[in-house]
Each structure stands twice: as structure tokens, then as C-alpha cells.
Amino acid sequence: MEHYTNLEDALQDTSLVILTDRITTLTELVRAYARFKVLPKSQQRLSNYYSVRFLGHNVPEMYDLIKDRLIEESDILKDLPQPDNAYIISEPDLYYKEESFNRGDTNVCLILGHSGSGKSVMSRRLEGDEIDHIELDDLLLVKDHFTMEELANCSDLFAAFFHGEGAKYYIGLDERNSLSREEYEDQLFVDFVRFALDYAGQHTEKKYLLDGIWIYLYFEDPSVFEDYAVFIKGTSFLKSKIRAAKRELQRDPETLQDRKNMFGRETRHYLLDETKIDRYRSYFGDKPETVFREETPASAEAAAAVINELNRIDACFADNDPDGIIAIKESAETNDALSAWDRLRIVTECREALLDLRRQAFLQA
Numbered sequence: 161m162e163h164y165t166n167l168e169d170a171l172q173d174t175s176l177v178i179l180t181d182r183i184t185t186l187t188e189l190v191r192a193y194a195r196f197k198v199l200p201k202s203q204q205r206l207s208n209y210y211s212v213r214f215l216g217h218n219v220p221e222m223y224d225l226i227k228d229r230l231i232e233e234s235d236i237l238k239d240l241p242q243p244d245n246a247y248i249i250s251e252p253d254l255y256y257k258e259e260s261f262n263r264g265d266t267n268v269c270l271i272l273g274h275s276g277s278g279k280s281v282m283s284r285r286l287e288g289d290e291i292d293h294i295e296l297d298d299l300l301l302v303k304d305h306f307t308m309e310e311l312a313n314c315s316d317l318f319a320a321f322f323h324g325e326g327a328k329y330y331i332g333l334d335e336r337n338s339l340s341r342e343e344y345e346d347q348l349f350v351d352f353v354r355f356a357l358d359y360a361g362q363h364t365e366k367k368y369l370l371d372g373i374w375i376y377l378y379f380e381d382p383s384v385f386e387d388y389a390v391f392i393k394g395t396s397f398l399k400s401k402i403r404a405a406k407r408e409l410q411r412d413p414e415t416l417q418d419r420k421n422m423f424g425r426e427t428r429h430y431l432l433d434e435t436k437i438d439r440y441r442s443y444f445g446d447k448p449e450t451v452f453r454e455e456t457p458a459s460a461e462a463a464a465a466v467i468n469e470l471n472r473i474d475a476c477f478a479d480n481d482p483d484g485i486i487a488i489k490e491s492a493e494t495n496d497a498l499s500a501w502d503r504l505r506i507v508t509e510c511r512e513a514l515l516d517l518r519r520q521a522f523l524q525a
Contacts, residue, residue, distance in 0.1 A: 163478070167214040175199075176207045179222040180215065186230055193223045194305055198313040202477075202516045209478040212471050221467070251394035252452040256444040261367070261389035262501045268360045270385055271371040272440060273393030286369060286501070290508065292317050294356065296372030299348055303332045317368060321355050349374040357388070376436045382443040390444050392437070394454075466502045470509055477513045485510050485517075 164170040171178055177196035183189045196207060196219050208218040215222060260266045269286070286293075292315050298305075308330075312319040322330045329348050336344055353375060360368045379385070444450050469488060476484035489510035492503050 164210060167210075170210040170214065175203050176210065177203075177219065178207055178211050178215070179219055179226055181226065181229070183226055184230075186227065189223065189226055189230070191305070193219070198306075198310050201512065202520070205474045205477045205513065205516070208471065209474040212474070218467070218471055218474070251441070252454040253394045254390075254392040254441060254444060254450060254452055256391070256447055256450045257389040258391070258451065259500075260449065262504070264364075264367070266388050267364050267367045268357060269367070269369050269389035269391060270375055271369060271391050271393075272373075272376060272437065290365075291367045291369055293369040294318065294371065296349065296352070296370065296374045299329070299352055300336070300345070303330050316363075316366075317356055317359055320359055321352055325355060326352060346378070349378050353379070376440050380436075380439070382440045390440070392441055392444070394452075462497075462499070462502070466498070466505065469506050473506075473509050473513050477517065480517065482514055482517055485513050 164173070167178075167180070170176060171180070177192060177199060179189065179192055179196075183192065196204065199207065204219070211217060211219050211222055217225060257266060261269045294315060294317060298318075306314065306318075308319070308323070311322060326348075329344070329351075353370065356368065356370060360366075375385075376382075382390075445452075469492065472488055473485055476482075476488070489507055492498060492506040492510070495503065498506070
């Protein structure tokens with residue numbers, strides 16, 4: 161396969177998506193990252209390879225870095241300080257049935273927490289080819305940003321819902337604005353979550369992440385999800401609200417107005433009652449299958465080490481080096497310093513990369 165020796169040539173390749181600091185608005189960033197997510201896996205690997213080679217970070221990392229830069233450069237709320245920990249205390253993250261999810265005994269995991277608490281980062285550490293990650297916010301953006309074909313490439317669960325009983329919800333912004341909250345939002349999230357649990361039960365060969373505040377907004381009884389894995393970010397309410405406000409208010413006018421139209425009709429969607437998430441923390445916090453974990457420098461180093469291994473896999477793929485991928489796989493299989501989940505993630509990525517190389521060799525033969 162062709163190798164590019166400079167960033168400019170790689171950026172001209174329309175089969176790749178590479179995010180750079182030339183992106184100046186969040187709308188542009190979100191659209192570019194959406195294109196990356198629907199690329200075939202082989203092109204995602206090559207995009208990550210060139211992103212690391214020329215920018216030092218893979219595409220998902222660049223997405224987070226550019227998003228943070230855009231927020232920091234915004235003048236909005238720049239004088240609003242982060243609350244002091246002496247007054248606003250965050251709690252450890254909660255993991256209910258983590259081992260059950262890792263083993264595959266349950267194939268659904270709910271990622272909960274206040275808007276802005278870091279749910280997306282938690283979810284990304286679990287992502288992989290055999291995990292369908294659903295950000296529930298995207299339910300309200302579907303027709304505006306995804307064709308039906310793109311939905312099928314992005315998420316089999318999304319596609320199944322909107323092709324089937326959720327077809328009535330596949331509408332654009334203008335039509336949404338003509339409906340009341342009771343006619344649209346209140347039904348959409350409940351119907352989708354129930355459909356997702358049923359669908360996952362029928363497709364146990366894959367795992368599903370459901371990520372969003374809407375779960376505890378619309379399902380007041382946590383026991384409904386007792387049979388599934390539940391992870392809850394412990395970031396405090398006020399810190400999460402400040403982060404979310406900065407993230408939302410810095411958007412360019414087009415996207416900001418879109419968000420206002422979708423979510424502004426009911427401020428309760430953002431000004432959440434602390435008791436709602438506490439109800440879930442209290443319920444799952446008492447379960448024997450629950451562990452609490454605080455983010456530490458050591459855990460951050462472990463996460464960085466896993467990302468480095470995934471980047472090495474992409475580099476071996478780009479170099480057509482199956483022996484290198486096999487070496488990474490064998491090293492991960494015997495590395496006791498890795499958690500069971502991180503080991504599985506690396507080994508699975510190696511297997512998928514080897515299959516992709518074989519497919520390419522067959523097509524070129």
C-alpha cells in the first residue's frame with residue numbers, strides 16, 4: 161500500500177480522515193469525526209497511523225485535543241473558575257458488574273453521569289470492533305447528520321431501530337420543532353432504550369454501550385437495569401455543569417442554535433436534579449458486584465500504554481507487517497500488568513488487523 165511522506169499528501173487522500181489544528185469550529189470537528197467513525201476499519205487504521213506519524217496522536221485523541229483547544233480559546237465563561245475541591249467533592253467512579261461485562265455474561269453496559277462528567281472518555285476506553293457504542297444524544301441528530309446507509313456502517317443497533325419501530329423518529333430539525341416534547345423526546349428515549357435491551361438480548365455475539373443522561377431522566381427506577389453492567393462517573397454536579405456549559409456555549413452559532421432548538425424547550429434536561437443520579441449511585445453502590453475506583457496517575461499511565469499498543473498495531477498494519485502484529489498479540493497475552501479487559505482489547509485488535517491484512521492480500525492476488 162502507498163505510504164505518504166508528509167501530512168499534506170495524506171490530507172489529500174479522501175479515503176482517510178485526519179483531524180488537524182486547521183479545524184476552527186466545533187461543527188467542523190464533529191462532522192469530520194463522524195466521517196471517521198463510518199470509515200471501513202482498514203481506513204480507520206490508516207487514518208490513525210498517519211495521524212500518529214505526523215501529529216503524534218491518533219484520530220480519537222486529536223478529536224479530544226482539538227475540542228479542548230476550541231473550548232479553551234473561547235471567551236465565553238473564561239472567568240468562571242472551577243470550584244475548589246474543599247467545597248465541591250467528586251466521588252469515585254462506580255463500576256457495577258464490570259467483570260460480568262468483560263467476560264460477556266452480560267453484553268450491555270450503561271454509562272451514566274452528569275453532562276460534562278467524562279462519560280465519553282470512559283466509553284472510549286471500552287470501544288472496539290465488537291462493541292457498539294451508542295451516545296444517546298445522537299438520537300436527536302440522526303437525520304441531520306446520518307443517512308440510513310451511514311447509520312448501518314456506524315451502528316447496527318441504530319440502524320435496526322430507525323429501520324424498524326423507530327422509523328417515525330427519523331426526522332429532521334424542522335419537523336422536530338413542530339412536535340411537543342411529549343410527542344417526541346419523551347417517547348423516543350424510552351422506546352429506544354427498551355428496544356436496545358431487547359435487541360442486545362437477541363445479539364449476544366456483540367456488546368453494547370449506552371451512554372447518556374437520558375437513562376436516569378426517563379427511568380427513575382434503577383432496578384430496571386439490575387441485569388446489566390452500569391458504570392457511573394463520580395464527577396461532581398457543579399464541576400460537570402461548568403464543563404458542559406463551556407462545551408456547549410462555545411459552539412459556533414449554527415450548532416448552538418441547533419442545540420437550543422433540541423434541548424432548550426425544557427431546561428430540566430441540563431439542570432438535572434442531583435437526587436436522580438444519587439438514586440442510581442445509592443442503588444448500585446450497595447451491590448456486591450460493585451467496585452469503586454478513583455482515577456490515579458497510575459491508571460492514566462496504564463491507559464496511555466494501551467493506546468500506545470493500539471497505535472503500534474495500526475503502524476504494523478500500514479507497513480504490511482503481520483509478524484509485528486503477532487508479536488504485539490503474544491506480548492499482550494502474557495503481560496500480567498494489563499487488566500483482563502485491556503489484554504482482550506489489544507488481542508482482539510491484533511486479530512482484526514491480521515484478518516484485514518489477509519483480506520487485502522486476497523483482493524490484490
